[in-house]
Amino acid sequence: MSGTLRLHWAIAPEIAPQPLINCNRCGSVKAYRCSGKFRVNANGKRIDVWLIYRCIDCDNSWNFGIFERRNRRDIEPALLQALESNDPGLARRHAFDVVALRNQVGRVEEFPDVVVHKRLLGGARDSAAALELRLGLEMPTSLRLDRLLANELGISRSRLQALEEQRLLVVDPDGAKALRKPARTGTAIRIDLSGEPDQEAIIRAAGG
Template identity: 70%
Template sequence: MSTLRVHWTIAPVTAPRPLINCNRCGGVKPYRCGEKFRVNANGKRIDVWLIYRCVDCDNSWNFAILERRNRRDIEPALLTALESNDPAFVRRHAFDAAALRDRAGRIEESPDVTVRKELLDGEPGRAVALALELRLDGTTPLRLDRLLAGEFGLSRSRLQALDDRRRLTIEPDGAKALRKPVRDGLTVRVDLAEEADCSAILSAACR
């Protein structure tokens, strides 16, 4: 069976927003990432926060990144990245939903993502099966079945039918992964040999 191997990198578009009790607005409000760190040095100790602001009144909230760390224990390159508000480092922390939820308690997440596709091996016009490798650049609440259906141009019921006929396999989590948020490191295999729109699905998977 000729197989098309494709790698997808999935990146969330909008950073999760903590839901904070704003002392200016007088209620719980989403706070957006200000894309800047605040570095505070107290003697040899350093605190670092990523600054968030209320979407309505611009009140600030600090997301702790480092607390009471000795300057000597911080790599110079890391300290430089923090002090210069390095965009890649800001994104790394702003899209860490688990850490943000741990600090704030509740967060608001968007399912919007971008998908960068890389063809690793095979030709869409000749293959009859797909091996899809997923890499996640930040967490997302987007369910796997919604991602696959949208990118393949299929309905979710069609995906379920493929699974029922054992034409769809997901490793390591199995079919239960379809109804869960996309997870880094998943491999999706689809046997399309009996599907009339095989070529269209394979083309959509890599373009």
């Protein structure tokens, strides 16, 4: 085995960030879950839009502001229709906007759970002794690169660290402690498995 198996991993987070809010029903700080529903309030030519969240314990509501006093003419008809029809893709995009959430509430709980869709770019599994992985993220995730690789390849994080120290695992762009940082779109990882006894199992796991 002497070739390189080149793969694209499309990574999609599973659980949207949850703002931590002082719930006036529960009487304490609680996590709030996105309902997937928008509230659109029109007052003359002005429109307010919120994404509705619910307390995970008592179902109390909290509104995540999307538009405030926006002139109707400044909102494209297709976007307004998507908001009024609770378009799932649009709701998901706003629900994963952790920066905007933090700007409104401060404290947000993030989750590392992801789904990885693997697509072959080149090479053959039965002749591969190295992996070249390119990452594409639907949205930012807090999942560390070493955890992602360990989960998907079926090997330990300590082993990944050892491979990196031997320069058998290279991350591009190669920043300090790259494996311990969150996975990012555009990251490329090359792993030389030619001396590993379980290289075939790792190659199979990499390709899904």
